[in-house]
Amino acid sequence: MKAVQILGEVSSPEVFSNWSMEKPIPEGSQILIHVHAAGITGDEIIWPEPYASPTRIPGHEISGVISEFGPDYNGPFTVGQEVFAFLDAERGQGQAEYAICLPNEVALKPKSISHAEAASLPIPLLTAREALTDHARIQSGMKVLITGASGAVGVMAVQLVASMDGMHVVALASAKNYEMVKDLGAHEVLDYNSSGWEREVQEVDVVFDTVGGDVLAKVWECVKDDGVIVTVGDPAPTWAFGGGQAAESVDHPKVRYEHFIVSPNAEWLEDGREKIDAGSLRKLSVQTFPFGQAKEAWAHARSRGRKDKVVIVFED
Ligand SMILES: NC(=O)c1ccc[n+]([C@@H]2O[C@H](COP(=O)([O-])OP(=O)(O)OC[C@H]3O[C@@H](n4cnc5c(N)ncnc54)[C@H](OP(=O)(O)O)[C@@H]3O)[C@@H](O)[C@H]2O)c1
Structure with a gap:
């Protein structure tokens, strides 16, 4: 073959x-x-x-x-x-x-x-779903920052969060992708090339980071004192896979932070299939x-x- x-x-x-x-x-x-x-x-x-x-x-x-x-x-x-x-x-x-x-x-x-x-x-759908449901445990009315929002995982995540009641979705993307990301349901779009973007969004309940590196380091400035950061960006942060504590957690001791590897889930694929065929997920x-x-x-x-x-x- x-x-x-x-x-x-x-x-x-x-x-x-x-x-x-x-x-x-x-x-x-x-x-x-x-x-x-x-x-x-x-x-x-x-x-x-x-x-x-x-x-x-x-x-x-x-x-x-x-x-x-x-x-x-x-x-x-x-x-x-x-x-x-x-x-x-x-x-x-x-x-x-x-x-x-x-x-x-x-x-x-x-x-x-x-x-x-x-x-x-399959990877974008399941990664976004697992991040938001199992790791971030998002609930109606939350403010959620999604980095890499124009990427494959980001596009799914923006849509899944925006489809819930009362959410405020902030997307981090390049300026050329503003319209695309807004069209998916983002309420605010920040340009990762503008210096100090991390100060323009504050008191976020949940960050779903799909970029890692410098972007992941900066989102600690955006999240609430008791907020959540979930990341899948590669390479994985040093603290992933039992590698100890994130350095930033010293100044943000109540922030919960997680990295994970996506798992199979046929039910969520089936749910994605239904949404795609119904036109409620692009x-x-x-x-x-x-x-x-x-x-x-x-x-x-x-x-x-x-x-x-x-x-x-x-x-x-
Ligand atoms: N742990 C897991 O289970 C798991 C599962 C799925 C994916 N991942 C990882 O998650 C990441 C995203 O996957 P994907 O399929 O969505 O990738 P993708 O389609 O390539 O999207 C990546 C996004 O991140 C943006 N980006 C890349 N570098 C950036 C930087 N330095 N600053 C700001 N934005 C940046 C890109 O923006 P531009 O368009 O401007 O380049 C793009 O929007 C990858 O690293 C992937 O390996 C991990």
């Missing part, structure tokens, strides 16, 4: 299109998906999974058709159904013509969008690359200032 591989080390990765890899066989209750399209989150290239897997196949988000089940599968799906899926962070290997999924990773694909568009959604705009141009696709996905999420297409 066709599969993308990331060879080399994390410090010097090389992306290849391999046309002759072994097709996986589903075991237990696994589901084999014939992948039509697979999304790329550019920073995945610094995630450890592709380097740890023997196949070196990256990728956690796919859209395609159910091809086969493991012998113990007894769930509701049938062969031939169109589905989209998030493959667990530790397993991945979605950027291939065939990918193995577990039942809790798969949901029916939104009917109103293409496979390429559906493949762009899809991401995508730029597709054919499988043979995986290297170019990854290079583009890693560039700044993109308008679209990058997707590799395996089947037209």
Whole structure:
């Protein structure tokens, strides 16, 4: 089968299109998906999974058709159904013509969008949902700052927060994306290139940061004394994964702060499918690359200032 591989080390990765890899066989209750399209989150290239897997196949988000089940599968799906899926962070290997999924990773694909568009959604949708629901625990009436608001995760987060009652959504984005982010429901948009943006928004209940680094350092100035900061920006902060305390917490001792790795959740994918098909959640705009141009696709996905999420297409 066709599969993308990331060879080399994390410090010097090389992306290849391999046309002759072994097709996986589903075991237990696994589901084999014939992948039509697979999304790329550019920073995945610094995630450890592709380097740890023997196949070196990256990728956690796919859209395609159910091809086969493991012998113990007894769930509701049938062969031939169109589905989209998030493959667990530790397993991945979605950027291939065939990918193995577990039942809790798969949901029916939104009917109103293409496979390429559906493949762009699982990571942004689940990351935004998990950040806001499980980690930030947002409630009606809160003031929420979302950084990287024009990015894939940010676009989903802005929409999910804005759809709740009485929320005040502040988005951090570049000036060229103001209109787009406002159109998604943001009430205020701040330009990350203007100096002192962090002083223009104060007393925020929740920060959802999708950028990290300097931006994450600055949001401590915006959050309420007893507010919450949730971050997924890569590289992860030094305090993530049990790395001790954030330096800023000394001056903000009551602020709760969390970093997490997104988990599979078929129910939330299903909820996303319903919202997309009902028109209450907007899809991401995508730029597709054919499988043979995986290297170019990854290079583009890693560039700044993109308008679209990058997707590799395996089947037209
Ligand atoms: N921990 C997890 O489970 C998890 C899950 C999903 C994603 N992530 C991470 O979350 C981040 C966002 O993912 P994504 O898919 O939304 O990426 P994306 O589509 O590339 O969006 C990134 C956004 O951040 C902005 N940005 C980048 N660098 C910035 C900087 N220095 N200052 C201000 N804004 C900056 C970009 O703005 P421009 O358009 O101006 O470049 C863009 O709007 C990535 O690092 C990704 O690896 C982690």
